[in-house]
Amino acid sequence: xxxxxxxxxxxxxxxxxxxxxxxxxxxxxxxxxxxxxxxxxxxxxxxxxxxxxxxxxxxxxxxxxxxxxxxxxxxxxxxxxxxxxxxxxxxxxxxxxxxxxxxxxxxxxxxxxxxxxxxxxxxxxxxxxxxxxxxxxxxxxxxxxxxxxxxxxxxxxxxxxxxxxxxxxxxxxxxxxxxxxxxxxxxxxxxxxxxxxxxxxxxxxxxxxxxxxxxxxxxxxxxxxxxxxxxxxxxxxxxxxxxxxxxxxxxxxxxxxxxxxxxxxxxxxxxxxxxxxxxxxxxxxxxxxxxxxxxxxxxxxxxxxxxxxxxxxxxxxxxxxxxxxxxxxxxxxxxxxxxxxxxxxxxxxxxxxxxxxxxxxxxxxxxxxxxxx
Numbered sequence: 001x002x003x004x005x006x007x008x009x010x011x012x013x014x015x016x017x018x019x020x021x022x023x024x025x026x027x028x029x030x031x032x033x034x035x036x037x038x039x040x041x042x043x044x045x046x047x048x049x050x051x052x053x054x055x056x057x058x059x060x061x062x063x064x065x066x067x068x069x070x071x072x073x074x075x076x077x078x079x080x081x082x083x084x085x086x087x088x089x090x091x092x093x094x095x096x097x098x099x100x101x102x103x104x105x106x107x108x109x110x111x112x113x114x115x116x117x118x119x120x121x122x123x124x125x126x127x128x129x130x131x132x133x134x135x136x137x138x139x140x141x142x143x144x145x146x147x148x149x150x151x152x153x154x155x156x157x158x159x160x161x162x163x164x165x166x167x168x169x170x171x172x173x174x175x176x177x178x179x180x181x182x183x184x185x186x187x188x189x190x191x192x193x194x195x196x197x198x199x200x201x202x203x204x205x206x207x208x209x210x211x212x213x214x215x216x217x218x219x220x221x222x223x224x225x226x227x228x229x230x231x232x233x234x235x236x237x238x239x240x241x242x243x244x245x246x247x248x249x250x251x252x253x254x255x256x257x258x259x260x261x262x263x264x265x266x267x268x269x270x271x272x273x274x275x276x277x278x279x280x281x282x283x284x285x286x287x288x289x290x291x292x293x294x295x296x297x298x299x300x301x302x303x304x305x306x307x308x309x310x311x312x313x314x315x316x317x318x319x320x321x322x323x324x325x326x327x328x329x330x331x332x333x334x335x336x337x338x339x340x341x342x343x344x345x346x347x348x349x350x351x352x353x354x355x356x357x358x359x360x361x362x363x364x365x366x367x368x369x370x371x372x373x
Contacts, residue, residue, distance in 0.1 A: 003154060004151065004154045004155050004158055004237050005151060006081075007044060007081065007082075007151065008081065009081050009082060009084045009085065011082075011149075011151075012042060012043055012044060012081060012082030012083075013082070013085055015041065015042050015082075016042055016043075016059055016065050016082075016086075019031055019042065019059050019141070019144060020059050020060070020061060022141050022143070022144065023059070023061065023111075023112060023140075023141065024061050026140065026141070027110065028061075028110050028111060028112055028135070028140060029060055029061055029062070029105075029106055029109035029110055029111055030058065030059050030060030030061055030062075030105075030109070030111050030112075031059045031060075031111060031112045031113070031137060031141070032056055032057070032058060032059075032111050032112070032113045032114065032117070032125075032134070033056065033057035033058075033059065033113075033114050033137075034055065034056055034057075034113070034114045034116055034117040034118070034121065035047045035050045035055050035116070036050075036114055036115075036116030037116070037145070037309075037310045037311045037314070038114045038116070038137065038144075038145075039055075039057055039114070040238075040310055041145055041309075041310050042057060042059070042082060043057065043067070043080050043081075043082035043083050043086065044080045044081040044082040044083075045067075045076075045077055045080035045082065045083055047069075047073060047076070047077075048073070048076060052118070052120060053070040053073075053093075053097070054068065054070070054091070054097040054098070054101065054121050054124070055067075055068065055069050055070065055073065055077075056068050056101060056121070057086075058101075058104045058105070060104070060105070060109075060111075062106070063104065064086070064087050065085070065086045065087065066086065066087045066088075066089060066104055067083055067086050067087070067088050067089070068089045068090070068091065068097065068100060068101060068104070069088065069089070069090055069091075070090065070091060070092075070093070070097075071090040071091060071092045071093075074088060074090045097124075098124040098125055098127070098128045099128065101124075101125060101128075102125070102128045102129050105125075105129060105132060106132075107129055107131050107132065108131040108132070109131075109132055109133070110132075110133045110134075110135065111132065111133070111134055111135070112134075112135050112136070112137040112140040112141055113134045113135070113136070113137060114137050115136055115137055115138050122134060138314075138315060142315040142316065142324060143315070143324075143327075144315075145309050145310065145314060145315075146307055146309075146314075146315050146316055146327070146329075146330050147327055147328075147329040147330055148309065148329045148330070148331055148353070149329070152239060152309065153329070153331070153353060155236070155237045155238065155239035156239050156240070156241075156308065156309070156331055156351065156353070156362055157362050158195070158236060158237060158239075159195075159196070159233075159235070159236040159237070159239050159240060159241035159362075160241055160243070160351050160361075160362030160363050161362075162191065162194035162195045162196060162236055162241060163191070163194075163232065163233060163241035163242070163243045163363065164243070164363055164364060164365045165190075165194045166187060166190040166191050166194055166232065167230070167243065167245055167365050168365060169190050170183070170186060170187055170190060170230065171247060171370050171372050173186050174373055175206075175222045175226075175228065175247070175249045175372045175373060176222055176223065176224050176249050176250070176373060177221060177222070178221065178222055179217075179218075179219050179220065179221055179222070180204040180205070180206055180209065180217040180218050180219070180220050180222065181204075181217045181218065181219060183204045183217070183222070183228075183230075184202040184203075184204045184217035185202075187199075187202040187204070187230070187232045188202050188232075191232065191233075191234055191241075195236050195237075196234045196235060196236045196241070197234075197235060197236065197237075198234045198235040199232075199233075199234040200233055200234040200235065200240075200312055201231065201232060201233060201234075201312075202217060202231075202232045203215060203216070203217065203229060203230065203231035203232065203244075204217040204228065204229075204230060205217075205228065205229040205231075205345060206220055206222045206223075206226045206227075206228045206229075206249075207220070207222075207223065207226040207227065207228075207343075207344060208341075208342050208343060208344065210227055210228060210229040210246070210339070210344045210345035210346070211339040211340055211341050211342065211343060211344060211345040212339070212345070213301070213302055213337060213339060213345065213347065215229075222249060223249065224249050224250040225248075225249060225250055225251075225253070226248070226249045226344070227246060227247075227248050227252065227256045227260075227344035227345070227346065228246065228247050228248070228249065228372075229244065229246050229337075229345050229346065229347050230244060230245050230246070230247065231243070231244040231347060231349065232244075233312055234312075235310075235312075238310060239308075239309060239310060240308045240309065240310070240311065240312040241312075241351070242308055242312050242333055242349065242351060243349050243350060243351065243363045243365075244335055244337075244347045244348060244349035245348060245349075245365065245367070245370065246260060246263075246345075246346045246347060246348065246369065247369070247370045247371070247372045248369055248370070248371055248372070249371075249372055249373070250371065250373075251371065252369060252371075255343075256344060256346075256369070257369060259296065259338050259340070259344075259346050260346050260369045261369075262290070262291060262294040262296060262338060262346075263291070263336055263337060263338050263346045263347065263348050264348055264367050264368070265290055266287045266288075266290035266291045266300075266336040267287065267334055267335070267336050267348045267349075267350070267367065268367075269286045269287055269289070269290045270283050270284070270286050270287035270304055270305075270318075270334040270336060271334050271350065271352055271359055271361065272286065272359075273285075273286035273287075274326065274334070274352055274354055274358060274359030275326065275354070275357070275358050275359065276325075276326055276327060276328055276354060276355075276356065276357075277325050277326065278325065278326050279322065279323045279324065279325055279326070280316050280317065280318050280319065280322040280323070280324050280325075280326065280332075281318075281319065281320050281321060281322050281323060283304055283305065283318045283326075283334065284303060284304040284305070284318050284319050284320055284322075285320065287300075287304045287334065287336040288300060288304065288320075288336070290336075291336060291338060296338045299338045299339050299340060300336060300337060300338055300339075301337075301339060302337065303317060303318055303319035303320075304318040304319065304333075304334060304335065304336055305317070305318030305319075305332045305333040305334050305335055305352075306318065306332060306333055307330070307331065307332045308331050308332060308333060308351055309331065316330055316332055317332075318332055318333070318334065326354045327354060328354050328355055328356050329353065329354065330353065330354045331351060331352070331353045331354075331362075332351070332352060333349050333350070333351055333352070334349065334350055334352050335347055335348065335349030335350075336348070348367050349363075350362065350363040350367075351363055
């Protein structure tokens with residue numbers, strides 16, 4: 001992978017051009033981008049505060065890219081690397097921003113709009129231009145941010161390595177006799193120590209709590225004999241990490257060992273299914289088939305994976321029914337799990353990128369059942 005370097009105005013301009021081309025190809029008149037991951041990816045601009053004041057980037061087929069901002073935020077918007085070639089318009093408190101926005105749109109146009117757009121703004125646009133049709137950007141352009149360039153891949157690889165270093169450190173801390181929230185705090189601190197500027201989640205599910213895939217670390221005291229699901233990640237250099245491993249406090253029971261091996265083999269089957277041209281659902285099917293054959297199919301209760309980039313959950317989604325073909329540069333999790341209510345859960349997760357001839361893991365720590373103290 002290439003070294004992480006800053007994104008340039010040329011990078012952002014190319015992304016905007018590609019976005020307009022993709023919109024035109026499916027019959028849209030353009031894309032309306034609000035603060036959040038889409039705007040950050042397209043311009044490098046992150047408003048200091050996301051408020052009720054309308055901020056919107058207009059990428060349309062009939063005009064120069066235009067960013068509409070509250071007048072008090074114009075200096076920050078113009079300072080962003082990706083807005084150098086973008087027209088910037090402002091509006092003042094007391095004015096109607098939707099009147100300005102409407103002047104940038106076709107009265108009967110069809111546009112994609114960021115999933116993060118506030119209902120306040122969507123409804124404001126529709127009230128002023130009832131003939132405009134708006135579509136969810138994820139549904140309309142699922143590939144918009146899905147294929148990463150070398151710089152993005154380098155950032156994801158670095159984030160994955162930092163998450164791996166965090167795991168190697170956490171298995172050396174005491175588990176028995178401590179609360180889940182204490183181990184979660186250790187995870188958060190370690191992620192930051194290894195370069196993360198933002199920690200998004202630190203799941204620590206011990207014993208029966210591990211049977212809840214999105215369990216939030218609680219005051220439960222971890223006991224000897226507990227199976228513990230660890231799932232953690234955040235942002236480093238603006239790109240996400242997300243990894244899961246399952247450990248056991250002391251020697252595991254035969255059931256814990258059996259289920260862990262089932263999940264390990266399922267995760268390997270999912271990674272082995274990654275190749276260009278395969279449908280997303282084929283990866284899900286491979287992991288799920290392995291778990292079903294072992295008799296635990298009903299206890300695998302979530303999709304096999306999700307895309308990752310400037311957010312930790314984004315397209316593509318590795319789930320039954322998703323026939324989007326895999327393309328080199330796509331990055332997503334492969335994270336099968338088995339959850340036995342009232343007993344324990346097991347999940348193993350790596351971030352994988354599609355290569356020209358298969359898949360490459362960004363997480364390389366041992367997937368075996370680690371014994372901790």
